[in-house]
Amino acid sequence: LGFHTGAPLTTEKAEARFAFTETGTALCPFGLFASGTQEYPDRSTTLIIELAELDGGRGLALIGPGIQSVTEIAPVGLPETFLRLWTENRALFPRGIDIVLTSGERFLCLPRTTKITATEI
Structure with a gap:
């Protein structure tokens, strides 16, 4: 990743261009x-969160640019704190992090402009 993007390797979260969280790891x-x-809002971190599955979990509704109306997802393994953390992140716009949810070979990108709310399944 460092070779292809020029992103430096670091252990400091505030310096990271990309950060990875493995399945089951608590979100900071x-x-x-x-x-x-x-x-320069583009100088933010993209956080990649590995999950058990992208289907079969708690329902979430996505609204925002690039989404025709409302899209529903149900990732397995997002902690209860995710929606609060995401809402705080969106409040920083145009600043803020972007997130990629991944499971196996599947992934879902969540730009900071996406509004996420819980739904009932």
Whole structure:
């Protein structure tokens, strides 16, 4: 990843261009990662979260740019704190992190502009 993107290797969350969280690992506050600046919001971290599955979990509704109306997802393994962390992240717009949810060979990208709410299944 470092070779193809020029992203440096670091253990400091605030310096990371990309960060990875393995299945079952607790999420730290998104504010610990680089959120970019008003002038350069693209200088933020993209957080890749590995999950057990992208289907079969708690229902979430997605609304925002690039989504025609509402899209529903049901990832397995997102912690209860995810929605609060995401809401705090969206409040920073245009700054904030972007997230990629992944499971096996499947992935789902969540740009910081996406509004996420819980749904009933």
